[in-house]
Amino acid sequence: MxxxxxxxxVIQAGAGHRLRPLLWLSALSLLALGVxxxxxxxxxxxxxxxxxxxxxxxxxxxxxxxxxxxxxxxAAFGTGALLALAxxxxxxxxxxxxxxxxxxxxxxxxxxxxxxxxxxxxxxxLISASxxxxxxxxxxxxxxxxxxxxxxxxxxxxxxxxxxxxxxxAIITFLLAISPMEQLPGMLYWxxxxxxxxxxxxxxxxxxxxxxxxxxxxxxxxxxxxxxGLAAAALGVxxRPVEWALYLLASLLTAVAVxxxxxxxxxxxxxxxxxxxxxxxxxxxxLPASLLAGGILxxxxxxxxxxxxxxxxxxxxxxxxxxxxxGFLLLxxxxx
Amino acid sequence: xxxxxxxxxxVDIPGRASGCALRLSICAGERWGVLGPxxxxxxxxxxxxxxxxxxxxxxxxxxxIPLQQLKRRQVAQALGVVFQDSQIGFPATVHETAMIxxxxxxxxxxxxxxxxxxxxxxxxxxxxxxxxxxxVLATLSGGERQRVGLATVLTQSPHIWLVDEPTNHLDxxxxxxxxxxxxxxxxxxxxxxxxxxxxxxxxxxxxQILLLYPDGDACWGPRxxxxxxxxxxxxxxxxxxxxxxxxxxxxxxxx
Numbered sequence: 001m002x003x004x005x006x007x008x009x010v011i012q013a014g015a016g017h018r019l020r021p022l023l024w025l026s027a028l029s030l031l032a033l034g035v036x037x038x039x040x041x042x043x044x045x046x047x048x049x050x051x052x053x054x055x056x057x058x059x060x061x062x063x064x065x066x067x068x069x070x071x072x073x074x075a076a077f078g079t080g081a082l083l084a085l086a087x088x089x090x091x092x093x094x095x096x097x098x099x100x101x102x103x104x105x106x107x108x109x110x111x112x113x114x115x116x117x118x119x120x121x122x123x124x125x126l127i128s129a130s131x132x133x134x135x136x137x138x139x140x141x142x143x144x145x146x147x148x149x150x151x152x153x154x155x156x157x158x159x160x161x162x163x164x165x166x167x168x169x170a171i172i173t174f175l176l177a178i179s180p181m182e183q184l185p186g187m188l189y190w191x192x193x194x195x196x197x198x199x200x201x202x203x204x205x206x207x208x209x210x211x212x213x214x215x216x217x218x219x220x221x222x223x224x225x226x227x228x229g230l231a232a233a234a235l236g237v238x239x240r241p242v243e244w245a246l247y248l249l250a251s252l253l254t255a256v257a258v259x260x261x262x263x264x265x266x267x268x269x270x271x272x273x274x275x276x277x278x279x280x281x282x283x284x285x286x287l288p289a290s291l292l293a294g295g296i297l298x299x300x301x302x303x304x305x306x307x308x309x310x311x312x313x314x315x316x317x318x319x320x321x322x323x324x325x326x327g328f329l330l331l332x333x334x335x336x
Numbered sequence: 337x338x339x340x341x342x343x344x345x346x347v348d349i350p351g352r353a354s355g356c357a358l359r360l361s362i363c364a365g366e367r368w369g370v371l372g373p374x375x376x377x378x379x380x381x382x383x384x385x386x387x388x389x390x391x392x393x394x395x396x397x398x399x400x401i402p403l404q405q406l407k408r409r410q411v412a413q414a415l416g417v418v419f420q421d422s423q424i425g426f427p428a429t430v431h432e433t434a435m436i437x438x439x440x441x442x443x444x445x446x447x448x449x450x451x452x453x454x455x456x457x458x459x460x461x462x463x464x465x466x467x468x469x470x471x472v473l474a475t476l477s478g479g480e481r482q483r484v485g486l487a488t489v490l491t492q493s494p495h496i497w498l499v500d501e502p503t504n505h506l507d508x509x510x511x512x513x514x515x516x517x518x519x520x521x522x523x524x525x526x527x528x529x530x531x532x533x534x535x536x537x538x539x540x541x542x543x544q545i546l547l548l549y550p551d552g553d554a555c556w557g558p559r560x561x562x563x564x565x566x567x568x569x570x571x572x573x574x575x576x577x578x579x580x581x582x583x584x585x586x587x588x589x590x591x
Contacts, residue, residue, distance in 0.1 A: 095425050217444035223432075224439050227425045233388050234419075235492070236412030236440035281426045 018285045025292035029077070032299040036073035037065045039303055041310060071201050076302040076316070077295035078204030079195070079261045080271075084294025085211060086253040087268025088275075088287055092222045093246040094154040097276070100269035101254035104161030107263040108168025109138025110255065114262070115175045115187055127190075128259045135255035138164060143247060154229075192315030193264030195302050204260050211253060212291055218242070219284030226281065264317045266324045267294050277331050297323070338414050338495035339363050340385060340527060344394035347384045349377050355552020357394055362496060367522045368529040369542030369559075373572050376548040378531040379420060382498050385529065386417045398496075412440035416494030418485045420501050420531075430476070431469040433484050434460055437491030459490035462517065464510070478505035486514060497521060499530040503537060515541040535587045539563055547571050563587075 038044040044052070044061055051057035052065055087100040101107060113134025117127040146160040176187060189196075215222075221242060225232045233239045254268070271294045275286050301319040308314055341361035346354045358381075362368055370378050383389045385396055387403035395402045398414055416437075434456040438448060460466050463483040473481060482505050489497060497518065503511040519541060522528050529546075532538045538545060538559075545562035547555050549571060556562070563585060565578050575590040 097426070220439060220442065220444065224436050227428070227433075227436065230383075230388060231419065233408060234386060234412065234415075234417040235436060236407075236409035238408045276426070281428055282432075 032296045036299050036303045037069040074201035076195050077299045079257045080294040080298025081208040081291040082253040082257040083267040084271035084290040086250040088272035088290040089246050089250040092226050102265050105164035106135050106138050106254045108165045110135035110258040112171050132255050132259045139251040189315050190262040193262040193317035195261045222283040266320045270324045270328045340496045341397045346392045347380050348392040356554045362527040362529050364525045367542045368544045369538035370531045370546045372548030376550045386498050409440050414495045416489035416492045418489050418499040427472050434487045434491050437488040456491045459487040463487045496527040
């Protein structure tokens with residue numbers, strides 16, 4: 001009897017263990033969005049915010065919140081969510097906590113293509129399209145080369161990606177060196193990530209929700225895959241198809257995120273890693289938690305980026321790095 | 337009950353002549369011991385039998401169906417593999433590791449049931465790991481990790497056990513406990529094939545023996561006909577003396 005009770009207790013603890021952090025993160029997400037729409041050149045107090053949300057409030061506040069701040073906040077949230085999820089997926093794929101879409105050269109390809117479009121004087125839409133194409137092209141090159149003569153290993157994929165990223169970096173420097181002076185600030189902002197032009201939040205948000213629906217049933221499979229390819233195959237995982245799906249999905253998520261907001265580093269690397277240190281390695285918890293935490297981090301970072309030295313704006317990538325690096329190092333130091 | 341059959345099987349070891357093709361089947365209740373010197377291809381054979389590597393020629397069939405025609409999940413419901421070295425991925429606890437043995441039996445949306453958890457806990461208890469169940473794998477000793485690997489496959493409850501060096505890193509007591517466990521599985525209707533370094537364990541705990549020579553040659557059959565000192569001396573390139581203890585042969589290398 002006591003045995004059965006203990007087991008039930010374990011199960012309930014298991015479910016609670018998985019749900020509670022997600023509820024907390026959801027609440028924090030709403031809070032972060034609330035902060036993001038309240039702070040700026042005109043401050044909206046919490047009571048005014050509640051009035052606006054219930055359909056009343058000042059006309060100025062309504063315009064400010066629904067037409068200016070909310071779309072940008074949601075775009076930041078969605079972009080952060082995509083980047084963190086892509087990083088979490090890449091880390092399982094490569095069984096390496098250092099993996100992230102940026103380390104693998106995806107954002108480098110996107111950046112080169114975007115800078116070329118800027119030099120050619122194309123408009124914002126074409127710059128985005130070009131970045132998307134660049135990210136996918138980089139994906140194909142890395143995966144094709146790593147695949148090489150038949151079999152690729154995680155280490156080989158990681159090395160190929162790192163080398164490609166370095167190559168892209170050199171081209172980016174070259175492009176910056178030969179570009180006309182007046183284009184440089186725009187280019188640098190794009191390279192550090194900038195949400196000022198991200199006015200359409202729905203693509204990133206929809207993709208974030210869709211990809212979570214795709215990934216959640218795979219949670220247990222990813223847990224097994226994280227043990228290594230051979231062990232996973234012996235336990236019944238169709239390793240190669242799952243790895244292809246992971247790589248393509250992570251690439252797509254990165255491409256869309258980069259297209260929306262330029263290249264923002266650190267989110268994909270640090271958010272999943274911090275969550276793993278805090279919550280353990282169950283992908284069924286880490287993946288949705290990454291999505292939410294990535295969104296929270298980028299929403300808050302973007303709020304800081306546009307208010308710290310207002311009316312000027314900072315590139316949001318600077319903020320994510322400045323917040324993320326010390327936080328990450330502290331967590332890593334304390335985890336030992 | 338399942339039968340795993342090697343049909344004209346030649347394992348693919350780079351740079352080695354094809355040698356002798358294997359025609360054997362591992363049936364319910366049998367305990368096969370695979371013996372051979374380092375690099376003779378014991379592990380490669382085990383992985384090929386598990387469908388984790390393609391053979392150079394021939395094929396492996398589970399109940400008459402070639403493995404490559406089955407889904408990996410179906411294969412994993414029938415075959416359980418205990419690896420020689422557990423690959424270290426992301427940190428995981430002993431209990432979580434045992435639980436992934438249920439993976440082949442659970443559909444994507446289904447949560448682990450009480451039964452699944454009970455199976456994992458029973459397996460951990462069977463291998464003296466209860467007290468360690470919340471420990472992280474990387475903090476365990478080699479022998480404890482080896483037992484976690486066995487507990488995972490026990491949780492998986494396959495019909496055929498493919499075990500690579502089950503007694504690696506184990507102290508004497510746990511060596512006997514693990515061999516008893518494998519015998520128990522065979523008596524319950526499972527087939528067991530294990531790679532062994534210790535001739536005496538094979539002599540005591542296996543009823544079928546497969547000898548793998550480094551040149552690709554192989555021979556197999558019931559234990560009593562296979563454990564001939566001359567054949568074993570040729571296998572290892574090592575002189576042996578034989579003693580008999582409790583009616584079983586004990587082989588000792590001559591220094």
